[in-house]
Amino acid sequence: PVVVHLDHGAEAWQIRDALSAGLTSVMLDGSKLPYDENVALTSYAASYAHRVGASCEGEIGHVAMGDENAITTVEDAVRFYNDTKVDALAVSVGTVHGFYKSAPHIEVQRCRDIADALGDVPLVLHGGSGTPPHEIRALVENGISKINIATEFMDTFLKSVKKQMDILGGGFKAVDLFMDPVIDECTAHAARLLRFFAGK
Ligand code: 13P
Helix, strand or coil: CCCCEEEEECCHHHHHHHHHCCCCEEEECCCCCCHHHHHHHHHHHHHHHHHCCCEEEEEECECCCCCCCECCCHHHHHHHHHHHCCCEEEECCCCCCCCCCCCCCCCHHHHHHHHHHHCCCCEEECCCCCCCHHHHHHHHHCCEEEECCCHHHHHHHHHHHHHHHHHHCCCCCCCCCCHHHHHHHHHHHHHHHHHHHCCC
16 A cells, blocks of 8 residues: 655645645654644644545654754653544654764664654654664564655765766756666666565
8 A cells, every 4th residue: 555645734724725735644844843832733633634535643842853862752642643633643763864974873872762652653764874784674663564765866966966967077968867877766766775674
């Protein structure tokens, strides 16, 4: 089964627009807001999504991009889940958005503790790019059900476009099909990751 998902929705109208456009899953990311505002927006998004048969993800704690990571506490995770009734919960356990500037400190035990406290609520890992494979494996064994990876694909895409432009030496027109090898490289990257996630 697959969903078509809105990642990092920030406002109620984005959730409504995404669902009326036919998406089957949404995320409301209020993780930088004060707790009560995050709960208000996320529970609105969750109930709206549920009314149209879609699922909703929320985030508690904050996975950073160039600012301070706010690691999720077990208490906040349980309280936030009970207050919002999301279908999947993004937690902050040491990953960051974008490539790491130094080796990450991944909090596997904290992930386990949150998973144990929440039972079968699927936990989401944001900031997957560049996370060492053994850390990803440990997190999956300790409660993570969904892994978000973006920067790696943008990087693969840009390097591949540059390679094709270098090969063609500027001698191409916009209508040229130079994108085919770029798409192939991005597809191969996705296939590698999916094989790894499937334990193959
Ligand atoms: P990265 O860009 O670090 O892979 O993070 C992606 C992400 O979490 C999207 O929600």
